[in-house]
Each structure stands twice: as C-alpha cells, then as structure tokens.
Amino acid sequence: MNTLVSPVSADAVIPARGAIGDVAAVVERLAREGRAAQRELARMTSEARASALRFAAEALRDAAPIILEANAQDVADGVAAGLSSAMVDRLKLDSARIEAIAATVAQVASLDDPVGQVMDETHRPNGMTLRRVRVPIGLIGIIYESRPNVTADAAALCVRSGNAALLRGGSEAVRSNSAIHSALVAGLVAGGVPAAAVQLMPTQDRAAVGAMLAAAGLIDMIVPRGGKSLVARVQADARVPVLAHLDGINHTFVDRAADPAMARDIALNAKMRRTGVCGAMETLLVDALFPDPQGLVAPLLDAGCELRGDARACAIDFRIAPADADDWDTEYLDAVLSVAVVDGLDGALSHIATHASGHTDAIVTDDSDAAARFLSEVDSAIVMHNASSQFADGGEFGLGAEIGIATGRLHARGPVALEGLTTYKWLVLGSGQVRP
Structure with missing residues (x-):
C-alpha cells in the first residue's frame, strides 16, 4: 500500500488560499x-x-x-x-x-x-x-x-x-x-x-x-x-x-434511589473521561433526598473539575462556586460542570425540559418506575438509565462511526x-x- x-x-x-x-x-x-x-x-x-x-x-x-x-x-x-x-x-x-x-x-x-x-x-x-x-x-x-x-x-x-x-x-x-x-x-x-x-x-x-x-x-x-x-x-x-447536530447540554440526574457508588462512578466518567466531546455531561442534577451528595461531588472536585451550583449545591461543598443564569444553558466542553439540587424526579424533569438541548440525558437509579418515567418523558435523541453519557457515540452504538448526533425530530x-x-x-x- x-x-x-x-x-x-x-x-x-x-489547501490553496485565495486565487481560486x-x-x-x-x-x-x-x-x-x-x-x-x-x-x-x-x-x-x-x-x-x-x-x-x-x-x-x-x-x-x-x-x-x-x-x-x-x-x-x-x-x-x-x-x-x-x-x-x-x-x-x-x-x-x-x-x-x-x-x-x-x-x-x-x-x-x-x-x-x-x-x-x-x-x-x-x-x-x-x-x-x-x-x-x-x-x-x-x-x-x-x-x-x-x-x-x-x-x-x-x-x-x-x-x-x-x-x-x-x-x-x-x-x-x-x-x-x-x-x-x-x-x-x-x-x-x-x-x-x-x-x-x-x-x-x-x-x-x-x-x-x-x-x-x-x-x-x-x-x-x-x-x-x-x-x-x-x-x-x-x-x-x-x-x-x-x-443538525446542536449543543450537547447533557444532564445526569442522580435519583434518591441511586446506588451511591454507581452514581459516583457514572458522574465522574460522564464529565471527566473526555471533557471536549459532545457526549460529556454538562449539568449534574442531584435529588434533594440522595443520601451522599458529598461523595458524588468530591471526586469531581478532586479530579480538577470546576463546579458551579445553585444555593443548595453550594452547601454540599465549599469548593462549589455559585452558578449564574447562563451556566444552565452552557456547553462547556471543558472541566467545568453545573450542579443543581432538585426536588425529586419532577424537579429533574422540569429542569431538563427547560435547559436541555435534546442531545443526551441520563438517570441513575435503582427505582424501575422512576427510570421508566424518565425514559418516557425526557424528549432527547438519547436517553439513558444507569450509564455514562459518554456512550453517546456512533461507534459505541455499534454503528461503526457517525456523521453527527442529530438533535432534531425529522x-x-x-x-x-x-x-x-x-x-x-x-x-x-x-x-x-x-x-x-
């Protein structure tokens, strides 16, 4: 060859510049x-x-x-x-x-x-x-x-x-x-x-x-x-x-019934495996009744990720900075993550409906009813249960490669x-x- x-x-x-x-x-x-x-x-x-x-x-x-x-x-x-x-x-x-x-x-x-x-x-x-x-x-x-x-x-x-x-x-x-x-x-x-x-x-x-x-x-x-x-x-x-392949403003919702170790591993991978890919998590949603929020955010902070949160998220760890209104609608493609504490599944669904880009959204939970509702009601191109959003990739889907991830409906x-x-x-x- x-x-x-x-x-x-x-x-x-x-390639030639000009003069063509x-x-x-x-x-x-x-x-x-x-x-x-x-x-x-x-x-x-x-x-x-x-x-x-x-x-x-x-x-x-x-x-x-x-x-x-x-x-x-x-x-x-x-x-x-x-x-x-x-x-x-x-x-x-x-x-x-x-x-x-x-x-x-x-x-x-x-x-x-x-x-x-x-x-x-x-x-x-x-x-x-x-x-x-x-x-x-x-x-x-x-x-x-x-x-x-x-x-x-x-x-x-x-x-x-x-x-x-x-x-x-x-x-x-x-x-x-x-x-x-x-x-x-x-x-x-x-x-x-x-x-x-x-x-x-x-x-x-x-x-x-x-x-x-x-x-x-x-x-x-x-x-x-x-x-x-x-x-x-x-x-x-x-x-x-x-x-069209639009922004990957991707959410991971950690439900109150999530296994803490699984939630920690998924959140860390979803954000930090590669921060510059379109499948990277950009917002972490934490159920107010999740039992170990500190164990969820500390590995991210320790890995060098900057966290920006709402008032309840900032109370979890002093290293979380206050988020502003634009953070919830930003695809960082960097080691920066928005964090919000929400009131259960309804709070997560409302936040996602308001801020998601229709790319990839995930729930971590052992509650099959909560998972089924999330999978049904979130209107994104890819909706996941108990998996990292970094799997949003044509090769990982068995398609060989992808020309893009379409976020429209047609x-x-x-x-x-x-x-x-x-x-x-x-x-x-x-x-x-x-x-x-």
Missing part, C-alpha cells in the same frame, strides 16, 4: 463533479465499495507520518492563536488516534450496507406489489470544525452508503484535514471509487460555506458539526435540507450512521394494471 500515498511534506497538503476564482463557481463545479461521481459510486456493488474502504484504511496507516507532521503544525498554530484546551484536544492527533481513524474506516467497510434494503413490501388487491427500498441521498455537504477525524468518518460513511461527500473543515485543522483527505482518496481510487466522490473544499474562504448552503439542487443535504454559532448560521441560511435522530444517510423510493411492480 505504500505506493498509494506519496511522501510529501506537511506544507504541501495545505469565484467561490460560488468553485462550489458549483465541485458539486457537479460530486454528483457525477455519486452516480458511478451508486452503480458499484456493495462489496466493491467495502473493498475500496479497506484500501483507504491502509492508505491512512501508511500516511501516518505525513498526517502527524501536518497535525503538529495545526496544533502549534492553534496554541499560538489561543485555542482552548478542549479545542486543542479535539484537534490533536497521535499514532493511536490515527490508528483509531483507520480502524473506524475499516469497521465501516464491514457494516451491513443499507442500500437496496427492502423496508417493507405490500401486495395490493389488484395484483400490484409495492416495495419501499433504501437508496442513497446523493451528494452530502459536511461543514465541520476542529476534529480532523471527521474527514475520514464522514467520507467512509458516505462512500459505504453510496453517497458522495463535499467536505468543508475548519481553518484550525486545515493541514490535518488535507493530509487525511489525500491519503483517503488515494486508497479509494485504488479500490475503484472515483476521486470526486470525496472532495475537500480547496479554500478556507467563509464564502464557501455560504455557497454550499445556497446550492439547492446540487447538494442534497448539509450536515453541520461544530459550535452553536456555526450550526445557527447553517440553519438560518441554508436553502438545502439540514441534519429524518434521523441520535447518532447518524449508514441508515441515516439513506432515503427510500417506492418500487411498483405491475402486470399490466390500469387505473379505472
């Missing part, structure tokens, strides 16, 4: 090329697409030194620019993370292909047979920030499900994204996939985002992955259907993987029927 990726320097993989002509025209050209490539991709067999992804996984492994060199420059620039520790953590790659990226691409190749799946079949009294069959959506635009692994994850999911991808990563990861994209495409092409099936926007000009959002009829769906301002802009300006919800990147069409099989 070493012949798939040329040994170029990290600087050589920086009219940005809207560039986006239109890329979209048309992507649509043509998608038609070729859709004609490939499922095994051929899977095989190409396995080539791509090996190409990523072979290109690890180039990717690491590119990433080191991005990280250095990010630190110099004052990126937060959480943003730097999202951006930084090492050998283990590159191996995980490659392994994810290979895993996606092994997943069942949803394309062509018969969703249901009915037989009409007039003798016609009707089938609903899964088909690719088409050309999917992915606009994302910080995490270079999204370049590979999104591309792999799109290719496996017969979709083409037009990627627009953030400027903070420009070298990393380009290095990953170059290796990935080299592997895909070696496996017979047209190069234009996975394209990376060749400019960081913000006008490119606007052009993608306006490309109705060329781009079939936009998936934004990033901060609140990015997603808000995409939703406000898009003329293309959007599959088309797809929760981790969006292969099935979420398909739509369906009706096949009507007749034998000469005419309608009276």
Whole structure:
C-alpha cells in the first residue's frame, strides 16, 4: 500500500488560499463533479465499495507520518492563536488516534450496507406489489470544525452508503484535514471509487460555506458539526435540507434511589473521561433526598473539575462556586460542570425540559418506575438509565462511526450512521394494471 500515498511534506497538503476564482463557481463545479461521481459510486456493488474502504484504511496507516507532521503544525498554530484546551484536544492527533481513524474506516467497510434494503413490501388487491427500498441521498455537504477525524468518518460513511461527500473543515485543522483527505482518496481510487466522490473544499474562504448552503439542487443535504454559532448560521441560511447536530447540554440526574457508588462512578466518567466531546455531561442534577451528595461531588472536585451550583449545591461543598443564569444553558466542553439540587424526579424533569438541548440525558437509579418515567418523558435523541453519557457515540452504538448526533425530530435522530444517510423510493411492480 505504500505506493498509494506519496511522501510529501506537511506544507504541501495545505489547501490553496485565495486565487481560486469565484467561490460560488468553485462550489458549483465541485458539486457537479460530486454528483457525477455519486452516480458511478451508486452503480458499484456493495462489496466493491467495502473493498475500496479497506484500501483507504491502509492508505491512512501508511500516511501516518505525513498526517502527524501536518497535525503538529495545526496544533502549534492553534496554541499560538489561543485555542482552548478542549479545542486543542479535539484537534490533536497521535499514532493511536490515527490508528483509531483507520480502524473506524475499516469497521465501516464491514457494516451491513443499507442500500437496496427492502423496508417493507405490500401486495395490493389488484395484483400490484409495492416495495419501499433504501437508496442513497446523493451528494452530502459536511461543514465541520476542529476534529480532523471527521474527514475520514464522514467520507467512509458516505462512500459505504453510496453517497458522495463535499467536505468543508475548519481553518484550525486545515493541514490535518488535507493530509487525511489525500491519503483517503488515494486508497479509494485504488479500490475503484472515483476521486470526486470525496472532495475537500480547496479554500478556507467563509464564502464557501455560504455557497454550499445556497446550492439547492446540487447538494442534497448539509450536515453541520461544530459550535452553536456555526450550526445557527447553517440553519438560518441554508436553502438545502439540514441534519443538525446542536449543543450537547447533557444532564445526569442522580435519583434518591441511586446506588451511591454507581452514581459516583457514572458522574465522574460522564464529565471527566473526555471533557471536549459532545457526549460529556454538562449539568449534574442531584435529588434533594440522595443520601451522599458529598461523595458524588468530591471526586469531581478532586479530579480538577470546576463546579458551579445553585444555593443548595453550594452547601454540599465549599469548593462549589455559585452558578449564574447562563451556566444552565452552557456547553462547556471543558472541566467545568453545573450542579443543581432538585426536588425529586419532577424537579429533574422540569429542569431538563427547560435547559436541555435534546442531545443526551441520563438517570441513575435503582427505582424501575422512576427510570421508566424518565425514559418516557425526557424528549432527547438519547436517553439513558444507569450509564455514562459518554456512550453517546456512533461507534459505541455499534454503528461503526457517525456523521453527527442529530438533535432534531425529522429524518434521523441520535447518532447518524449508514441508515441515516439513506432515503427510500417506492418500487411498483405491475402486470399490466390500469387505473379505472
């Protein structure tokens, strides 16, 4: 596989800045090329697409030194620019993370292909047979920030499900994204996939985002992955259907009937395993009748987490600072946590209904009735019982990877993987029927 990726320097993989002509025209050209490539991709067999992804996984492994060199420059620039520790953590790659990226691409190749799946079949009294069959959506635009692994994850999911991808990563990861994209495409092409099936926007000009959002009829769906301002802009300006991934203002409610040791372990993991991921807990809700609130908050404080609480939470431990009104609606993505003491399940449900973002919310309890009510009444994409919110991840759900966690209510919800990147069409099989 070493012949798939040329040994170029990290600087050589920086996308061109400026001097690419009219940005809207560039986006239109890329979209048309992507649509043509998608038609070729859709004609490939499922095994051929899977095989190409396995080539791509090996190409990523072979290109690890180039990717690491590119990433080191991005990280250095990010630190110099004052990126937060959480943003730097999202951006930084090492050998283990590159191996995980490659392994994810290979895993996606092994997943069942949803394309062509018969969703249901009915037989009409007039003798016609009707089938609903899964088909690719088409050309999917992915606009994302910080995490270079999204370049590979999104591309792999799109290719496996017969979709083409037009990627627009953030400027903070420009070298990393380009290095990953170059290796990935080299592997895909070696496996017979047209190069234009996975394209990376060749400019960081913000006008490119606007052009993608306006490309109705060329781009079939936009998936934004990033901060609140990015997603808000995409939703406000898009003329293309959007599959939105909003804030992860995730709650863990520790019920009065929770096992104290389990509650402690879940809360610590939900916040501190990785603070910069969208599944991290941002608010801890503690039942006023929970027997050991000190044992719940002390491990978090001892681990270096800053806690901001309401008056009753502040009374638990002198190290908890008073929260302000904005804290309950903040996705910290850092070692900061809001804590509120609530009056039982009703208090928790009321707080979540007011402040949750619809991403992931969890209850810790041994009371099956309380758990059942929480699972039923919390209207989030992912609702958990006795588990850490850090499991809010497509890989952990057995989906291989995810293109994002959709927090809306239409088309797809929760981790969006292969099935979420398909739509369906009706096949009507007749034998000469005419309608009276």
